[in-house]
Amino acid sequence: MKIAVFVSGGGTNLQAIIDNTKVGILKDIEISLVLSSSSGAYALTRASDNNLRSVVINAKDYATRDEWDLAVLHAVEESGAELIVLAGYLSLIGPRTVREYSNRIINIHPALIPSFCGAGMYGIKPHEAALARGVKVSGATVHFVNDKYDSGPILLQKAVDVRPDDTPEVLQKRIMRECEWNILPRAIRLIADGKVEIKDNIAYVIN
Ligand code: GRF
Numbered sequence: 001m002k003i004a005v006f007v008s009g010g011g012t013n014l015q016a017i018i019d020n021t022k023v024g025i026l027k028d029i030e031i032s033l034v035l036s037s038s039s040g041a042y043a044l045t046r047a048s049d050n051n052l053r054s055v056v057i058n059a060k061d062y063a064t065r066d067e068w069d070l071a072v073l074h075a076v077e078e079s080g081a082e083l084i085v086l087a088g089y090l091s092l093i094g095p096r097t098v099r100e101y102s103n104r105i106i107n108i109h110p111a112l113i114p115s116f117c118g119a120g121m122y123g124i125k126p127h128e129a130a131l132a133r134g135v136k137v138s139g140a141t142v143h144f145v146n147d148k149y150d151s152g153p154i155l156l157q158k159a160v161d162v163r164p165d166d167t168p169e170v171l172q173k174r175i176m177r178e179c180e181w182n183i184l185p186r187a188i189r190l191i192a193d194g195k196v197e198i199k200d201n202i203a204y205v206i207n
Contacts, residue, residue: 001192002032004081006089011043013087013108016181017188018050025189033079035072037091053079059091069094076101083191086145087184090122098147103198105145106191108184110175112157113141117150127168127175136162138171140179142187144203153203155196156183 005014014034020026034047034054047054055075062068073096076084086093086107093105109117109126115135116126130138139159144152158179162171190196190205197204 001028001083002030002079002081003083003085003188004033004035004076004079005031005085005087006035006037007041007043007087008037008090009041009043009088011041011046011088012176013180013184014043015046017085017087017185018046018052020185024185026185026192029188029192032081033075035075037089043088065094066096069096073097073100083188084145085184085188092149093145093147095147098145103144106142106155106184106187107145107150107152108180109141109143109150110172110180111141112137112139112159113143113150113154117141119149121150124168124172127171130162131166131168131171138162138175140175140183142183144198153198153201155190155203155205156187158183 005017007014017026021029031052034052036044036054036056037058039056044054057071057075059068062071072094082104084101084105111117111126111130116129137159139157141154142156143154146152160174160178195206197206
């Protein structure tokens with residue numbers, strides 16, 4: 001199966017996917033496109049270091065949101081990708097792309113949805129909010145993407161304990177290492193194996 005990975009920043013989740021295509025659970029998966037919303041994303045360096053095709057599509061370079069949405073959609077279609085993986089991608093996906101790739105777009109969010117998610121909850125913010133609320137566990141969620149932030153069917157979640165001396169940065173790193181880099185490749189594996197069914201906005205993993 002071919003996948004397109006969308007990025008905006010450092011790309012450690014992209015790296016986890018790349019690593020798993022080499023020695024791991026994604027050996028039959030091909031990353032046919034890395035699409036970045038920003039030309040400065042370090043994820044682009046990771047893409048070129050691994051000889052992956054990449055493209056920068058920034059909404060600011062398009063006259064309308066519709067034109068940007070179509071450019072994104074065409075790039076993905078041209079790459080032959082059957083699944084779009086949002087790995088630290090900071091833009092809301094356009095309605096046309098969401099429609100054409102219905103139930104074929106997943107996102108990784110660094111909190112246990114429905115906690116600490118929605119518009120503005122990206123980067124360090126979910127971790128700051130989790131510590132401010134005093135939760136005792138936090139983690140990450142892989143979910144399908146619809147036209148609203150973080151509200152599509154939940155596919156996988158993994159939790160870690162929050163420790164009394166955690167700072168947002170320390171918690172963020174623990175969640176990346178122990179949750180995100182693990183459940184995002186696993187989610188791709190499940191979808192590639194046809195083991196996911198969605199009914200009434202609930203995702204079921206079938207054996
Ligand atoms: C991750 O925490 C991811 O959950 C969130 O954005 C961050 C991206 O990190 N959506 P990276 O670019 O994969 O290193």
